[in-house]
Amino acid sequence: MSYAVTLIPGDGIGPELADAALTVLSATGVEFEWERQDAGEAQLERHGTPLPPAVLDSIRRNRVALKGPITTPVGEGFRSVNVTLRQELDLYANVRPAHTIRGIPSRYEDVDLIIVRENTEDLYAGVEHRVGPDAAESIKIITRAASERIARYAFDYAVANGRRKVTAVHKANIMKLSDGLFLESCRTIAADYEGRIEFEDRIVDNMCMQLVQKPELYDVLVLPNLYGDIVSDLAAGLVGGLGVAPGANIGTEAAVFEPVHGSAPKYAGQDVANPTALILSAALMLRHLGEQAAAEGVERAVREVYADGRTVPRDIGGSAGTRDFAAAVADRVAGVPVSR
Ligand code: NAD
Secondary structure (H helix, E strand, C coil): CEEEEEEECCCCCHHHHHHHHHHHHHHHCCEEEEEECCCCHHHHHHHCCCCCHHHHHHHHHHCEEEECCCCCCCCCCCCCHHHHHHHHCCCCEEEEEEECCCCCCCCCCCCEEEEEEECCCEHHHCCEEECCCCCEEECCECCHHHHHHHHHHHHHHHHHCCCCEEEEEECCCCCCCHHHHHHHHHHHHHHCCCCCCEEEEEEHHHHHHHHHHCHHHCCEEEECHHHHHHHHHHHHHHCCCHHHCCCEEECCCCEEECCCCCCCHHHCCCCCCCCHHHHHHHHHHHHHCCCHHHHHHHHHHHHHHHHHCCCCEHHHCCCECHHHHHHHHHHHHCCCCCCC
């Protein structure tokens, strides 16, 4: 069978990473009918919106998308396409694994974290306004429904994947109402899993220090949107950086697989960016589609290429280009023996 999947290459380094991921996916033997859709600044000029309705229609129809990063203007301009897409499709769970991979240098060993970030509300709700010329307000929205939903997702993930503990991350000592409600919701849901999955909570600033000092103590983290965004970059830094950090945006109607990193414009079009994060996001997509063997094949191939050490991208200390790295992974997926 062939899977109809929406492909959003994105901009910046996105298109070359998308090519790399497709090279690896075609070596799995799983068949896809790719429906290419573009979003971002170029679409704003062409269609008057950076997120044309055809993009959302395509994802709604196919229910699965593979997506590269899309640039968001800083401090001005259009609202993030990435955030809008997650909200429009109600992709409420942003799941970002951070595992140590042998051959990828890091200060840490044995990191094995799953970040579960609430993806639809908090300060990303986009409710902000100027108060006169010299002040501005952004409104942080936290609801019981969204908080309980993400907490349940984290606990169900823990049960389904043989994990032992969920840690809720918050700043409820200061934001007693909003983060207080998030924590209360996590505690309510934790009670349903008592005896099966351990539960604890940490204040976000302490969490950051703990992750830097002893990341091996943590397992699944569940966080509101903003802390989830920040802590997932921190977690990526523990295992080799943004170039190797995959992600999944999961909802009830659709799922969009994309790396943690952004469009890294300074590397665009130079064949130097690391495609591992998008390749591993594609492996998460294969798993979501029920193609477990293909997913494991891709993940194993990535590990083998890093362990071999001869075709390593620049951000990880090697000199391999985007295309060469993808070709090496694709060869391993296809079972081509290593020649020395
Ligand atoms: P970034 O993730 O693009 O880059 C941060 C650092 O990591 C840079 O030094 C960059 O060169 C490096 N890096 C990132 N990905 C890499 C890769 N695959 N290989 C090698 N090095 C890599 O973050 P930023 O600079 O804060 O943001 C750039 C743009 O991306 C902004 O417009 C931002 O809004 C956007 N962004 C998009 C998404 C998304 O599409 N989901 C996520 C984050 C940021």
